[in-house]
């Protein structure tokens with residue numbers, strides 16, 4: 239048995255107005271507090287496991303993992319090395335931001351067998367970056383990508399669509415530029431007004447996201463990056479294995495404030511969240527919320543997660559896990575959808591690119607089967 243591990247770094251250079259992830263402006267004392275909490279949590283997990291926990295993938299996200307200095311990273315690697323067995327890790331991703339990523343970070347991460355860097359660039363257009371309030375321009379993002387590739391990491395880039403004044407031309411330019419530099423993985427997200435974020439109070443006028451998403455679905459596969467998940471495109475072999483663990487309901491351990499994990503135990507799934515803020519994380523037992531998924535709810539969630547990916551649902555396997563009755567109900571529901579949205583192949587069913595564009599409507603129908 240091996241696990242996927244998610245580590246949350248709760249620091250950024252500054253907060254972006256559109257962001258709902260938990261993070262704080264970096265401060266050395268807070269960083270020390272975070273690492274002390276991480277050490278306690280990692281030790282506790284290893285005690286429960288009675289030894290070093292074997293990992294398959296590791297993903298360090300945030301926040302901005304490239305913000306803590308090298309000394310903090312060295313301490314973090316020591317903490318992780320004491321509690322986890324990395325000998326079977328095939329993929330180790332760290333998220334980075336163009337304005338804080340340094341060659342020294344990359345050199346250190348290489349030493350600790352990090353394999354993949356996911357760059358939160360968001361756009362490669364200066365006007366769009368300025369509107370987002372990002373502290374870097376397109377030139378800095380490109381420099382960061384080149385550095386990542388120079389150090390021989392797999393490179394992924396996050397790009398946002400649906401920005402004011404964004405056009406299909408500027409969107410194409412961002413995608414094209416990222417590919418021209420040599421990234422093998424692109425994640426695309428629509429800008430959403432997350433409740434509680436400063437941007438959500440300003441009600442900006444945002445363009446319809448559909449044409450941008452559709453363009454990415456047309457453009458990226460023609461450039462060799464197949465769509466393998468609703469928001470993810472990759473060259474063959476460059477898919478993010480860690481994220482596949484979430485979509486396949488595999489065991490994911492979570493470390494750090496606000497981090498989410500998932501564990502499968504005896505026909506039940508447990509999704510848990512660590513304390514949502516650094517203060518609460520430091521002051522308490524770290525897990526504060528546990529949601530138990532069983533029976534039909536777990537089956538429906540599994541179907542929705544599988545349909546996010548291009549492999550879709552393996553119907554025979556699904557029936558062995560959740561029963562033939564639920565498998566048949568899901569198949570019936572998908573057969574009722576317009577044929578251009580679904581693809582039935584052998585014993586599996588998946589969404590087509592057109593189906594992925596209306597995924598939310600399909601999830602809503604599937605969720606009705608929970609009752």
Ligand code: SF4
Pocket residue numbers: 249250251252253254257258259261300301302335358
């Ligand atoms: S840098 Fe990333 S994680 Fe930090 S506030 Fe901005 S969008 Fe959020």
